[in-house]
Amino acid sequence: MATLDSKAASVFQFGYAASNTGGLANIISNIGTTTAQDANSGTSAPDQFAFAVTNNATSDLATTSVTVSVATVVPGQQASFTLNLTNNGPADSPSALRYLELTPGLSGVSVTNNGTYDPATGIITYPAIALANGATAPSVVTFTAPAVGPVNTSGSLSGGGGSVSSGIFGNNQATGSIAVTPVADVATTLSGPTTTVAGNLVTFALTTANNGPSAAASVGQTVQLPKNLSGVFPSNNGAYNASTGVVTFPALTALASGTVVNNTVSFPMPAAAFTASASVTTSTTEAAGTTANNAATAATTTPAATTTDQANVYNTLLPSDRDVAPGAAVTYTLVTGNNGPQTALNVAQLLLPPSLTITSISNSGPYNATTGLVTFPTLASQASGASVPNMVVLTAPAPSWPWPASARLPRTPCRPIT
Structure with missing residues (x-):
């Protein structure tokens, strides 16, 4: 300073980088002047001041990763996430807070280390824990794969009361995801009369259902009838091919689990007996052993005496x-x-x-x-x-x-x- 008036004071502020390991720091302030000071009168202020500062050690709490048990599952299969948490120190954390967000509405959820899953929100809460320097606190979350995926998770670790943060926050959160391959079970039934007078109108009822658990995509519905029939009337804009005898109904873009679609096809009874059949297809994967219901055969229809x-x-x-x-x-x-x-x-x-x-x-x-x-x-x-x-x-x-x-x-x- 060029000058400092008599009885005036000047305030300076400064900062310093404290060590993460903590400890005692001794700070000393010195002042000097080119003006003569009255040292002999005993009225001069001291030219040096020292004071001690206690630096608290900090903890670097980190969510190192979220690992998955499998990358892809089918509905109903068990899968799990592992939330990997650690304290990089150097100080202990007396109250570390764990947090995990999971897809809502899951079933069969179990969480290690006293976690509690709320199916309405998907949030998993944990009690606070003391986490020493270098300690880890992994948590495994197991669930049953839903009909529709993926299943996502996001986990984090932070310091609670009594913890001093290192200021490193980029490693506090990690995410994971498991894909779910849709699986459907489409089924069909076909029913009609067993006897009808030739020339009379005969009607067959077709049902197409999806037993789930996932929605079925690109569902195709067909009925095999005799060739070269006349006056064939399929419902819902179905079309009859006289050269093949196949009735094709419009494909369904998606058929939700538990949904049933009804169709009918009517035509004059031909002179000869016949057996009608139906089939249903989907582009969605069907579980092994569930495809027998993709086809159905009605009872043979015979012409009655004229x-x-x-x-x-x-x-x-x-x-x-x-x-x-x-x-x-x-x-x-x-x-x-x-x-x-x-x-x-x-x-x-x-x-x-x-x-x-x-x-x-x-x-x-x-x-x-x-x-x-x-x-x-x-x-x-x-x-x-x-x-x-x-x-x-x-x-x-x-x-x-x-x-x-x-x-x-x-x-x-x-x-x-x-």
Whole structure:
């Protein structure tokens, strides 16, 4: 300083890099001047000041890595992450805090070193631990691979109360990931009448399901019928190839686990007996031993003896409500009638989604939970102009997506309606 006025003071600040190992530092301040000082009067201030500073040792807490037991798993397979934690020192950490974030909603989760997994958030919490210089605290997290992946994790280690940080934070966190290969189990069923008068309309019901656990991609649905049929009417924009006899329904981009799709195909009964079959394919991997249900064969359909009798049977199908909440009761009313002119024999069938909760079915019609088919008792005869109602009361399923119902009438004798 050039000058310092009488009785004035000047404040200086400085910093220094303390050792991570800690210890005592002695800091000395000296002051001098070219102006004469009155040393003999005893009023001069000291020209030197010393004071001691205690430097605390620091700890460098690090998440060195997250290792995986396997890079890729299939749904249902056990896999694990290992969170590797260490204290690089040089000081001990009296209260190290471990933290791990995992994919939410996993099942079969177990965590070593007293970790607790919250499936709602995916966060694993641990109690604080004392971690000495050079000590490690690994934690293994085991889980069951879900239907959809990947499974990700992120772990970290930091100092809690009483810990002095080294200021090195770049090594506090590490991540890991395990891929999940989707596995689906697609299945199909096909059902139709065993006997129908040649020329009468015959209808086959096709179901395509995915038993999971993963969604099935690019699902193809086909039905093999006799070649060169006429008047073939597949549902949902299906197409019939007369030269091959194959009905191809539009491919499904994705079929969620537990979902069932219903289709029908109708055509005039040919003169010769035949056996229809169905198949389903998917680009998603299917587990070994689960592909037998990718094909189904219906019972052989044979033509009944021709007759000069003519009847015109019909079905009407109405729900009690077209917009219901999951869990609400829905009643389907199926009316089977005959517009004549002759008496008809009928079997009224109702096609619903599989695995529904059925409250009641009139006339003791059984429900097949696998195919979704309700078969009402055969009418010994039905006079011209007569009609018979049947009702099915069921619980609307969840989620609240639209689901179809259809009715069909294998019958004899009958005249085709064109």
